[in-house]
Amino acid sequence: MSDMPSANAELSAATSSSPARLAWARLQRDRLAMAGIAVLALLGLAALFGWLATSASSPWAVASLDPATVRLTDKLAAPMSAASALVSESERPFLGVYLMGTDELGRDVFARMLQGAPVSLLIGFVAVGIALVVGVLVGALAGYFAERTVLGLSIDTVLMRLTDAMLCFPTFFLILTVVALLPASIYNIMVVIGLTSWMSTARFVRAEVLSLRNRDFVAAARALGLGPARIIWAHVLPNTMSPVLVTATIGVATAILTESALSFLGFGVQPPDATWGNILADGKVFIFDAPWLFFIPGFAILAVVLAFNLVGEGLREALDPRLRHLREAAPAAIRTVRASGRKRTAMADGSSTAGQ
Amino acid sequence: MINWLVRNSFQRLVLLVIVSIMAHAVVHLAPGEPSEVDPTNPRMKAEDVARIRAAFHLDDPIHLQYVRWLRDLASGDLKSFKDGQPVVEKIGQRFWNSLPLFLVATLLIWTLSFPTGIHAALRRGSVFDRSATLTAYALISIPGFCLAYLFIMFMVNVVGAPVIGMRTFGTEQASTMLQFMDRLWHLTLPALMLALGGIAVLSRYVRAQMLEVVGQDYVRTAIAKGLDRDRVIYGHALRNALLPFITMFGLMLPGLVGGSVIFEQIFAWPGIGRLGYEAILARDFPVILTINFIAAVVTLAGTFISDLLYAWADPRIRLQ
Numbered sequence: 001m002s003d004m005p006s007a008n009a010e011l012s013a014a015t016s017s018s019p020a021r022l023a024w025a026r027l028q029r030d031r032l033a034m035a036g037i038a039v040l041a042l043l044g045l046a047a048l049f050g051w052l053a054t055s056a057s058s059p060w061a062v063a064s065l066d067p068a069t070v071r072l073t074d075k076l077a078a079p080m081s082a083a084s085a086l087v088s089e090s091e092r093p094f095l096g097v098y099l100m101g102t103d104e105l106g107r108d109v110f111a112r113m114l115q116g117a118p119v120s121l122l123i124g125f126v127a128v129g130i131a132l133v134v135g136v137l138v139g140a141l142a143g144y145f146a147e148r149t150v151l152g153l154s155i156d157t158v159l160m161r162l163t164d165a166m167l168c169f170p171t172f173f174l175i176l177t178v179v180a181l182l183p184a185s186i187y188n189i190m191v192v193i194g195l196t197s198w199m200s201t202a203r204f205v206r207a208e209v210l211s212l213r214n215r216d217f218v219a220a221a222r223a224l225g226l227g228p229a230r231i232i233w234a235h236v237l238p239n240t241m242s243p244v245l246v247t248a249t250i251g252v253a254t255a256i257l258t259e260s261a262l263s264f265l266g267f268g269v270q271p272p273d274a275t276w277g278n279i280l281a282d283g284k285v286f287i288f289d290a291p292w293l294f295f296i297p298g299f300a301i302l303a304v305v306l307a308f309n310l311v312g313e314g315l316r317e318a319l320d321p322r323l324r325h326l327r328e329a330a331p332a333a334i335r336t337v338r339a340s341g342r343k344r345t346a347m348a349d350g351s352s353t354a355g356q
Numbered sequence: 357m358i359n360w361l362v363r364n365s366f367q368r369l370v371l372l373v374i375v376s377i378m379a380h381a382v383v384h385l386a387p388g389e390p391s392e393v394d395p396t397n398p399r400m401k402a403e404d405v406a407r408i409r410a411a412f413h414l415d416d417p418i419h420l421q422y423v424r425w426l427r428d429l430a431s432g433d434l435k436s437f438k439d440g441q442p443v444v445e446k447i448g449q450r451f452w453n454s455l456p457l458f459l460v461a462t463l464l465i466w467t468l469s470f471p472t473g474i475h476a477a478l479r480r481g482s483v484f485d486r487s488a489t490l491t492a493y494a495l496i497s498i499p500g501f502c503l504a505y506l507f508i509m510f511m512v513n514v515v516g517a518p519v520i521g522m523r524t525f526g527t528e529q530a531s532t533m534l535q536f537m538d539r540l541w542h543l544t545l546p547a548l549m550l551a552l553g554g555i556a557v558l559s560r561y562v563r564a565q566m567l568e569v570v571g572q573d574y575v576r577t578a579i580a581k582g583l584d585r586d587r588v589i590y591g592h593a594l595r596n597a598l599l600p601f602i603t604m605f606g607l608m609l610p611g612l613v614g615g616s617v618i619f620e621q622i623f624a625w626p627g628i629g630r631l632g633y634e635a636i637l638a639r640d641f642p643v644i645l646t647i648n649f650i651a652a653v654v655t656l657a658g659t660f661i662s663d664l665l666y667a668w669a670d671p672r673i674r675l676q
Binding site: 032161162164165166167168169170171172173174176177178180181182183253257260261264265277280281284287294298301302305306309310313 | 655
């Protein structure tokens with residue numbers, strides 16, 4: 001009986017040291033990444049609430065949070081200012097106060113930000129989803145079937161030259177061209193951003209697959225008679241997932257920024273859909289007269305994109321054992337040199353000694 | 357070596373053809389057309405649309421259009437849809453306006469990110485490192501135009517830096533020196549804005565690269581031999597840390613063209629990015645395609661030079 005607790009402890013120690021748990025434990029020590037996760041959790045809640053409360057088709061739509069309500073009597077009201085008496089009862093803002101002010105049509109910025117949150121997130125996630133599907137597919141095929149030939153060229157050559165060709169395009173210019181030529185639609189923007197950002201994923205998935213496909217576990221799977229599709233999907237790809245996760249996280253950030261840049265040039269998501277990008281782009285005209293129209297969406301985008309970037313970097317460090325090793329070993333050597341034997345000759349250090 | 361040069365140049369030429377075919381296909385297969393720039397114009401009748409399409413050969417099969425574009429580009433006969441001006445001349449003019457912007461931005465990126473990154477890596481965890489890290493993240497996380505507006509507000513009020521165009525109006529008669537200084541002064545803010553994103557990204561890479569290299573055995577050996585710290589850092593560590601950046605140089609070139617679309621728009625800079633934006637608005641296919649083509653040529657040339665430099669800098673690499 002007395003052995004039981006220790007055996008249990010051992011068991012739990014064994015389960016708690018799965019790679020994912022270890023990575024999570026490491027991530028928890030990264031304060032910036034944890035702050036990022038907190039911001040993203042908040043954003044997720046805001047997006048969910050915004051989607052439920054502001055979309056017209058939702059059964060939970062809150063009338064006081066209707067982002068399309070135009071109140072010309074209260075246009076360009078400052079944040080936290082109360083609605084004027086001229087606004088009819090049915091059009092009063094949430095709590096009777098414009099939490100984030102109003103824009104040039106008297107629309108409640110708070111409601112518009114809530115409406116924009118899920119749209120901005122959706123653009124990021126769908127674009128990254130498309131980029132990942134294409135990138136992983138191209139990378140896995142190029143890596144696993146590297147020697148198979150089509151029309152005298154190996155699959156690897158064909159797919160990788162295609163990737164190289166895509167890398168030669170000035171991406172933003174290409175996105176802008178296509179988005180401008182296609183009919184304005186939020187889906188076109190997602191698809192175009194996704195189809196122009198898969199190249200880095202394809203390159204590192206290919207490199208990983210190339211090194212993985214000759215390992216013993218893949219040979220064993222092949223010996224069991226598994227088909228290539230199953231080997232790639234169930235045995236090879238799971239081993240490439242940690243860099244993919246990192247790229248995806250940072251990719252969402254990039255997609256949100258790209259959308260706001262497109263909005264700035266007038267090719268972003270068109271009204272009546274609000275995204276943080278187009279609220280910001282519309283607000284730039286009022287930067288002096290109604291700065292909240294510029295600063296609120298600007299800092300919201302900054303906070304969210306920063307959070308995605310910090311979480312992505314945190315994941316990179318938490319998932320890569322090599323980096324962890326470096327982090328602990330590397331700078332100590334240089335530090336010791338700094339602290340102890342500072343045997344500098346006067347010539348090498350002339351300027352600083354002269355200063356002293 | 358000669359073998360490698362020939363084969364590599366040939367590969368890049370093939371790549372260039374692929375890129376131009378892809379660009380051509382994308383531009384021509386997308387639904388928007390030059391005849392639809394102004395769809396609400398009541399004077400545009402069906403026969404006008406047909407005339408426009410015929411004039412620009414838009415009814416021909418797409419491969420013929422591609423061959424025509426390539427032939428006209430090579431012979432210099434390519435005309436803009438918008439105003440009938442020769443495309444190469446039009447782009448050339450704007451390119452010379454953009455070039456100083458690109459050069460100064462590149463110079464800023466490479467001269468500022470290295471000291472920052474190296475310093476941050478050597479003092480990992482210090483206040484400098486943490487604030488540099490956070491600043492870098494903030495810079496890559498804010499929409500470029502948003503940051504530019506903040507900078508404009510600040511710089512105009514505090515320093516009085518010019519934010520419109522390439523030169524002050526009415527300085528055509530001034531001395532060459534004054535004109536040059538005026539140009540440079542106008543370049544400050546746009547070039548800085550174009551460079552900031554690159555500085556943030558590159559300084560992070562430099563830091564990571566330095567951290568990796570200072571953990572290597574040869575650095576420990578050098579320290580153990582009792583070599584001077586600066587000698588170890590700059591002679592042993594940095595030289596090896598530098599290698600990957602040679603490759604990055606070529607890959608960062610298309611980003612400059614893409615970024616210039618936004619920043620030239622903000623600062624009313626009559627450069628290639630703004631020309632591209634105007635061409636997109638007017639659905640001026642020859643100009644769009646040629647700008648894309650030039651960007652691809654510059655990128656391919658950049659990576660080619662990068663490869664050569666890499667082989668020159670790293671004796672372990674043999675070009676064959």
